[in-house]
Amino acid sequence: MQYLPIAAVSSYSSNYLQARMMNMKKRIMSLALLLASVMGINAQETESPVGKFSVIPHVGVGISNWSNNELSFSGSEVLKSKYQAGFNGGVDVEYRATKEVAVSLGVNYARLGFKFPSYQAENENPDKSTTLEGYDNIHVNLDYIQVPLKVRAYITRNLSLTLGVQAGFLCGDGKWKMDYTQVTIRNEEVTAKETETLTNTWPTKKLDVSIPIGVSYEYMGVILSAQYNLGLTNVSNAPKEVDKSCKNKGFGVSVGYRFTL
Structure with a gap:
């Protein structure tokens, strides 16, 4: 071996x-x-081919507010409105006109509105008791059906900028809501307490016109977008003596998917 x-x-x-x-x-x-x-x-x-239509459903969240918007209590204390979060969703139909430009028309639902900070007032009564009034969770909800017409300019194959004009139609009336609490104190003891939720309509015009400005990134049909809405028209329907012009403004992000037809 x-x-x-x-x-x-x-x-x-x-x-x-x-x-x-x-x-x-x-x-x-x-x-x-x-x-x-x-x-x-x-x-x-x-990818959206030149000369083809595509359908883009999308959902997202955003924040909105009114410009120049105030709420006064007892004619002295003035609260300025703040941004409030809301949901948005819809669908766009887009046509790729050239390699660099596409145009789209869409229909969206958007929950807009605003909120106010909490407020507390203290009043002395003739019987030497004290009444405390608290206003919390003060917010206004505005539901819109929006019709945006936008132009999309492609910076690269995946990155694009959008600009257009948008008409928003208010669904029903603006809804105002807050939690109200009243407490009566005498000799450092609570003698009465009342809590309730107050609701009412908020004076809002039915039509809102704005300019949507956005940026999008697309990869394999998935589209991530960020958009700012610049209001053009006065949406407040307050009495003329108030003499204030309030406009919608807001920012949102969304995700969508492109179906090429």
């Missing part, structure tokens, strides 16, 4: 392992190239 020298066995094992590793690397490279080609084909299929 003949035996191979130890050096020969070691050399054979080393060459065998190197061959296996080279073969494994080739397989990994082939799989990576195949995966990249498939992803590239999918990206080309989901």
